[in-house]
Amino acid sequence: MLTSQGFTDTTTSGVVGQASDLQLMPHSIEAEQGLLGAVIIDPAQMLEVSYLTAKDFYLRNNGYLYDAMWTLFRKHNGYDYVTIVEYLNSSGHLDDVGGAGALSDLIATTPTSYGAPEYAAIVYRHSISRQVIDQCRKSTQEAYKNVTSRSGDVLVSDALQRLAGIDTTKNVSNGPQPISTGVNQLLDRMEAIEQTGQVAGLQTGIRKLDAILGGFGEQKFYLLAGRPGMGKSALALQIACNVAQKGSGVLIFSLEMTADEISARLMSSLCGVPYDTFNKGNVGDNWKVILNAGARIAELPLEIDATPALKISTIRSISQKAMLSNQIGLVIIDHVGIAKPERSGGNPYQNASDKADAIMALPKQLGCPVLALSQLSRDVESRADKRPQLHDLRDSGKWEENADAVIFLYRDEFYNDDTDLRNMAEISIRKNRGGKRGIASVYANVATNRFCDLVTERTAL
Template sequence: MSYIPPQNIEAEQSLLGSCLLLGQKAVDEASLIITEADFYRETHRMIWEVIQRLSTQNIPIDIISVSEAFGNRLGKIGGRQYLLQLANATPTLSNIPIYAGIIKSKSLARLKIAECQETIKQLVNEEDPTEIISKSMLSDMRILNQGKKDSIERVSDRLFEVYDKIGESKGKNGITGVPTGYPDLDRIGGGLQVGMIVLAARPSMGKTTFAMNIARNVALAGNKALIFSLEMTKEQLIRKFLAMESGLNSKLFNNAGEIQEEQWKQLARGLNSLQEAGIFIDDTSGVKASQILIKARRFKSLNPDLGLIVIDYMGLIAPESNKGNTNEKIGEISKIIKTMSKELNLPVLILAQLNRGVETRDDKIPTLADLRDSGNIEQDADAVMFLYREDYYNNPEEGAPDPSETFVIMRKNRLDGGIGAAKLIYFKAVQRFTSIARPDLKEAC
């Protein structure tokens, strides 16, 4: 099927004409939006390349200098006559951003068409569709990044915005991010800031339950929480939420015959409370980081009040490709998660397991070194928190006591805030972490 690719020759001519008439100022303005590859007509790409070269050499840009720079190649673009035509055909000199925006938009459309055509070709050749779709998602990210405007801003343009944000935190006990619901932890980090936040612990330490408690607190405070659960099903997580909200021992849910009438009422009150909470779960297993990004991007577009994304957990995210070693694959995953946080302007809490080395030493309090077999997680993370329960190691035969004293240790924090430890009480039976002892919850344990 033949077709004319998306293009706007008039916009290309008007922009080049503006540059020939206005010189460096126009070139600088256009260069923030477009590149040589964005022009559809080859002669226009040639003219822009010469204009850019003159610009970098600090040579004044006009019809004469551009003509001289072409030398004996001038005939290939239509001669000096065509340069005069470009200057004379420019309707308005002040519309450079508009011309450049049109050119960029058409260029992105052509890139997407070319990518789709390549995808069709690969599918027709019966290549792995899952691999093709994943690559297509990454390609979309690259195309979108090409369409972004210049990221350089003058500090003074953002000063008052940051100042106002600091002022707002005064009425929130110094919390500038999303509150976790745990005051001692929020005092350390200022709440959950925009960034990739790693929550790590050994298996069965309680990291999934703690992450769900944070998601619950965020949602009940009025923001939405989106959970990508690669390990547990939606039903399993909902049972956790019902236990923590009702204060009932979660084991009762496996034998409803033992639930007393008053406990049914507790369960109903917990259910009603959760109905008001904006908690959303995707329990698709084996997904890639790029697929999570696409889903999160779509969800955020429909739910601007999204306050937190939780991913459980890093080790179960499928690699983008089968190339490279384990560390390289995990490194690519962590970079996509970091990109997600920055693009969506949200904290992303991602869970990870510690390596076994922590169990071979006397001091079992986790450090950043315990993440170092996990690719670039330690390097890419904006903040790293560890869960530590001393009784986890001291009671291997009897099992940990319930409730259990638990420490959330902030080991790395390059966001607003510091490092330190917050002590919490973990009521395992009712799936709750609290900042203080709760006799009412202890009765259910």
């Protein structure tokens, strides 16, 4: 029979714990040998289990045998007892698997090729468990060694990154598909959009904006920029409220405002009571609508972290932990200019560039869209037409280059008291990777922090 030498390439040892409490790493010898016997009898089964690698096997010799069969299958679209023995002999691993007799015994004790996919799933599940144990062990060792070299949030972030690096999706592929499958899926999605009138991405709740962007795409990065006082935070909170009302969780990092300030803005937008009323205390007859708005906001799946000047590694760590317990559909960062760089000193431009790279990597690391707010440079103020342009983005050209979409907010009444565009804002999409650009003209009441479609506001009035 095959020998039982532990295949430990993905782990640091074959046991867990102290000498007084030894525990074998998760594995199933029966599943490994059942799988190998099945694919020896029927090489076509290899197509069903090809997501496995030699390192997924607990026993090293089983890994050698699987690797031999997979290599022969890729080269010759098949194999048999003779070619397997020859390959193992030429690669120097025939004795490692117990010799030709071990293969004969394996074939003799495997009555059928049935069950190969099920055996493979068991092997893969145990492989994932061993990788998790190994990565947690590494994090434990780092924690013991860490005294003053790194902050706790970096330590936690590194631990989560190790776990996030484990590929748990290798066995979900359906393999190559004819192009007709993709065409049919596309047509089905288009038909669903046609019937529901809803965009495919995460809806912002502002229809003109959704019509241009197609909603917020999964794992996409969106930059919302404008000069101070334009209402960026109010617009972002309006989007957060709209998304949460549809049932998707939203995590807000407010690096400037406190949690109660954010709550006041959200409640002001919802009930129509001016924001400054919440600070002056002159509520009058508005108590009932304010309390009702507060109750509705409190029930929404919104989470707020109002810690000032967070590092991006900390934002990533907090987001990853939040996603373990909640369904987070959108992360908002307000704003990127006051997020701390990972390292102090050095070239300011390089620090800003590194920070931009770290922030724009978050959507793929977290698996959801990220909306980040940014200030524009003062150059806008020197122009007659103060509508923002891409070159007005501050600190780093990385934002313009790598953001999936760049969104500018402009209110003409901020600069012109006699404008005809009172209570209106232009949400300008100046960059939209893979989509169209355009301007969404919307209702904007800064006093109540409310942004919405013009039709919606007229209906409400």
